[in-house]
Amino acid sequence: MPRATTVFVCSACGTESAKWHGQCPGCGAWNTLAEESRGAARGGAKQASGRAVKPVRLADVRAEKHARLSTGIGELDRILGGGLVPGSIVLIGGSPGIGKSTLTSMALGNLQGAGRRTLYVSGEESAAQIRLRAERLPGAALEVPVLAETDLDTVLGTLDAERPEVCVVDSVQTLHAAELTGAAGSVGQVREVADRITRLAKARGIAVLLVGHVTKEGALAGPRVLEHLVDCVLQFEGERERTYRTLRALKNRFGSTNDVGVFEMRQGGLVEVADASARFVGEATCAPGSAVLAAMEGSRPVLVEVQALVSQSELVPPRRVANGIDRNRLALVLAVLGRHAGVGVGSADVFVNVAGGVRVDEPGADLAIALAVAGAARGVALGGGERPLACFGEVGLTGELRSVGHADRRLAEARKFGLTEIVGPRESGARFEAPTLRAALRAALGPSDSRGARAA
Numbered sequence: 001m002p003r004a005t006t007v008f009v010c011s012a013c014g015t016e017s018a019k020w021h022g023q024c025p026g027c028g029a030w031n032t033l034a035e036e037s038r039g040a041a042r043g044g045a046k047q048a049s050g051r052a053v054k055p056v057r058l059a060d061v062r063a064e065k066h067a068r069l070s071t072g073i074g075e076l077d078r079i080l081g082g083g084l085v086p087g088s089i090v091l092i093g094g095s096p097g098i099g100k101s102t103l104t105s106m107a108l109g110n111l112q113g114a115g116r117r118t119l120y121v122s123g124e125e126s127a128a129q130i131r132l133r134a135e136r137l138p139g140a141a142l143e144v145p146v147l148a149e150t151d152l153d154t155v156l157g158t159l160d161a162e163r164p165e166v167c168v169v170d171s172v173q174t175l176h177a178a179e180l181t182g183a184a185g186s187v188g189q190v191r192e193v194a195d196r197i198t199r200l201a202k203a204r205g206i207a208v209l210l211v212g213h214v215t216k217e218g219a220l221a222g223p224r225v226l227e228h229l230v231d232c233v234l235q236f237e238g239e240r241e242r243t244y245r246t247l248r249a250l251k252n253r254f255g256s257t258n259d260v261g262v263f264e265m266r267q268g269g270l271v272e273v274a275d276a277s278a279r280f281v282g283e284a285t286c287a288p289g290s291a292v293l294a295a296m297e298g299s300r301p302v303l304v305e306v307q308a309l310v311s312q313s314e315l316v317p318p319r320r321v322a323n324g325i326d327r328n329r330l331a332l333v334l335a336v337l338g339r340h341a342g343v344g345v346g347s348a349d350v351f352v353n354v355a356g357g358v359r360v361d362e363p364g365a366d367l368a369i370a371l372a373v374a375g376a377a378r379g380v381a382l383g384g385g386e387r388p389l390a391c392f393g394e395v396g397l398t399g400e401l402r403s404v405g406h407a408d409r410r411l412a413e414a415r416k417f418g419l420t421e422i423v424g425p426r427e428s429g430a431r432f433e434a435p436t437l438r439a440a441l442r443a444a445l446g447p448s449d450s451r452g453a454r455a456a
């Protein structure tokens, strides 16, 4: 049997080298060489000496329909497309302390309680620490077998011997393949760990939940190839200090990537928030600077409160702080407000926040940002301030209000929670249909706003 060797491969041009170089000898790029193992399984891939196999017509392929494994967490099952698929690999990414271990422990506890064989592999925490977490979780979380181990071969050996139906690996960055010299978490290690776990899981039909760290920028740490390797990539988002967290699928081979689940971190673990709109509308303040956005989180409508504060600035340039929305989107909306709607906030600090720590990344949020900022700048509550005013619509660069998808579902959600004062684009069916941002401001704030509002 050929001996496993290691080579260094450039992630930019694919040049292979026996030694590590800071600069790729092939393309000259810096820090692109990553260690790879060329073991018996991969050796000889370049030689066309393999046995020829007759390809099979798809219709003749035997595909057994496996029942999905329910994790007992409705929001997680929904995002996965109806539960875990046996033999699939799901990567869950999220910033430190967001609740990745809690979510996966809860899922395993529920599966164990439902009579499934499970295994929790942790390279981050000791078995005692995992037990402490499990004590505050519901279900059969304490019944789950754990393995606190960082050596990849030991983990694979145990998986092969125990043959669990569902396994959590927390996290992919902490496991270490002995044949590679790089530290755990390095690009080469992460790729090797994920690759070998994937191969074993597919061969044995084990559904694996791989926990992954994210970088400071919020992307999944490790090589991009990790995302290609797995079947499903879930992103767990939210701010650690806030209670609400959202879970969304960035990639899903067995379901749509449109759905978003909302969770709340409580003493007893993560609790699903099925009625997110009711919570957020109930907490809406109706004060100047507040607007309720009828947003679409994938295929699900949700009402969230967008708050703005405009205050005189001592700084040049003034501050623009955006939480829960894209900073560039805020800059665009502020520019259009000043140029086309007569609400200039040039020398003022502007803070915009989506209440509850939720993040909305859709163009339909523009109008809510614009109305919240205009209301804050004018010191006027939208729609008179008695009931929250709901809105949605994309702001165009020429000051027009553009239509966005699913107007009917947004309207239905707003009405369901008793919000009838709704501002939307033309032909959206909203109570106030506004062709331009200026017209929307007039509907929401009254006619005086368009005479050139200035920040206090």
Ligand SMILES: Nc1ncnc2c1ncn2[C@@H]1O[C@H](COP(=O)(O)OP(=O)(O)OP(=O)(O)O)[C@@H](O)[C@H]1O
Binding pocket: 094, 095, 096, 097, 098, 099, 100, 101, 102, 103, 124, 136, 240, 265, 266, 267, 268, 269
């Ligand atoms: N008793 C408790 N009551 C409420 N919330 C708690 C309690 N204990 C821990 N938490 C919350 O759980 C979070 C930690 O969750 P968890 O360990 O699942 O996060 P994680 O994403 O796995 O973090 P890491 O990246 O460090 O592994 C803490 O930030 C805290 O908000």
Ligand SMILES: [Mg+2]
Binding pocket: 100, 101, 102, 124, 170
């Ligand atoms: Mg953890």
